[in-house]
């Protein structure tokens with residue numbers, strides 16, 4: 001039996017030598033020391049031994065069990081250490097490794113122009129206001145002196161929100177994609193105390209045929225000043241100053257009489273075309289930006305209509321105001337010499353990356 005125990009020990013040590021993972025050591029340990037293991041198998045014959053022999057074999061078997069446990073533990077530790085070292089080796093980070101640098105994006109020309117306009121107006125004491133893009137009929141039309149069935153509504157080709165809820169709403173409450181930034185005039189006058197001196201840059205929507213100067217959504221910048229003794233002269237000076245700062249000192253402005261429901265008197269304001277320098281021609285051909293006229297219509301402006309002021313709770317005896325709205329896209333096209341503002345919306349990276 002002593003020989004059997006010695007053979008068992010050698011067998012175990014040989015097999016342990018060939019293990020390559022802690023899991024394999026555990027399986028081997030079970031094979032020798034488990035309830036149905038090889039040692040138990042040998043010890044089954046102990047009952048047939050004499051008392052003297054039992055005294056020798058008993059401690060020997062115990063010693064062998066301890067030795068197997070100890071050797072298994074030592075090997076497990078060794079294998080775990082080796083595994084950890086391999087892991088460190090595999091996961092090493094080379095901090096000196098160089099990657100090609102990522103290309104940085106930049107602002108869209110319309111954002112650049114909008115921020116530039118904001119800076120100019122802020123330097124003149126204006127505040128920047130914002131409002132919802134989904135408006136109600138009342139703020140977009142009614143309170144701006146464009147009641148239901150007014151012919152002027154046709155000028156603003158409107159995207160109405162046509163869901164079941166909207167269709168059941170009372171007149172004035174129906175929702176639409178705002179056709180201009182002018183509703184913020186009303187919202188501001190109802191919300192703030194006078195004096196008011198604001199600009200509202202933002203996206204507006206029109207249901208219209210696209211061409212070099214028209215897109216179904218574009219960016220507008222609205223302006224409103226309401227205080228005592230505000231005159232048309234203040235409006236002219238403000239627009240002249242802003243356009244010269246934005247497009248250059250040589251820029252000319254042209255005021256043409258016009259009709260808007262929310263201003264009286266009203267004017268369309270043109271600036272001399274920056275693409276053809278007011279000549280109407282580019283390389284002998286008709287300039288597409290100004291249709292060969294040398295002028296580009298950039299603004300609508302005028303003195304705020306008394307009805308609009310009244311709707312917004314302003315005392316007509318004491319106060320007056322002027323308002324204007326300009327297309328940021330068209331100004332961007334003029335500033336960056338792009339022949340059609342529609343091109344800004346066509347995801348032309350080659351075009352947008354130039355600015």
Ligand SMILES: [Zn+2]
Pocket residue numbers: 273274275276277278279280281287288289290291292293294295
């Ligand atoms: Zn032109």
